[in-house]
Amino acid sequence: MSATPEPTPARLRAIPSRLIAGVAAVADRLVNERLAAADARKWHFAVLTALAEDGAASQAELSRRTGIYRSDMVAVLNELGDAAYVRRAADPADRRRNVITLTAEGRRRREHLDGLVTDAQRELLAPLDPDERSELTRLLTVLTEHHRPGHPDPRDPK
Amino acid sequence: MSATPEPTPARLRAIPSRLIAGVAAVADRLVNERLAAADARKWHFAVLTALAEDGAASQAELSRRTGIYRSDMVAVLNELGDAAYVRRAADPADRRRNVITLTAEGRRRREHLDGLVTDAQRELLAPLDPDERSELTRLLTVLTEHHRPGHPDPRDPK
DNA sequence: CTACATTCGTTAGTGTCACGAACGTTAGGG
């Protein structure tokens, strides 16, 4: 069991990057389906949650928290602003920045979307027991931490 | 540990679907970078590998094996055909079908790309030990098997 | 045998998303 004489069967189905891409597609579909029913997309949820968890921030800061490119952040904030879920105000301390603030409606909206997203997680992880779920989360977190701008490879500190 | 009094901490960073999407993006980037250096894309590798592992097939069959939409398969096979990695011939037994066959050059090409893809997997999974790698693969396989057209929910056999 | 549904390959088109280029504005450091 420890020494497999076979060279590398490496079945297409067992290639990690393909497995992950497949599961990611399923997860995205599950989340999007539910959010679409509430006329929202995952970016909306990500931005609202980032604001709820760590407070008001500039657009660039929100980009870093959520992983959304700052170019794409503009449109998301336009939509959230049009719906009065966030407010966009100039930062008096640094006039390059906009300060994005979560409104009361935005907070309610976030809680609603959170329920939908949580449902999607449940359906996604349905076949796993609690231990397996936390182990999966742990492994994915390790990978996420490792492949982070600045940490990818200590041999190339540039 | 079993009863968490907190309502829903649910940190944005810990949402499985977001973790998976992030890791999938990293994995895709790693694979694409390497394949691009060989002027290939992941579809090429997937099709060549499907042919090498399970033999010649029709385009629709390749679609199912690889997960590529049959609409997109056309362009991929055009490119692989132009490079003489595969041959496309009419199926005499069913004249709707094309039979796609892997050529000798295609087989060499596949082995080359396989090396690149394997390197990418190594880099992706670098922070995990062998046990963790197989556990991750196992968990992802469980999820993949569960969320498969026809198996999504036994409560809705339709 | 005829009629109908289904499969296949193909073309064209849509929407999402990640990402880069460039620009004007503003801030901070030498």
Add this chain to the structure above:
DNA sequence: CCCTAACGTTCGTGACACTAACGAATGTAG
């Protein structure tokens, strides 16, 4: 004061997932 860098913004690109529709061929029910 100049230079660099960060910020918000606009525009554009390319990969990818997916749908719609088509003609040709096949299988099947009546």
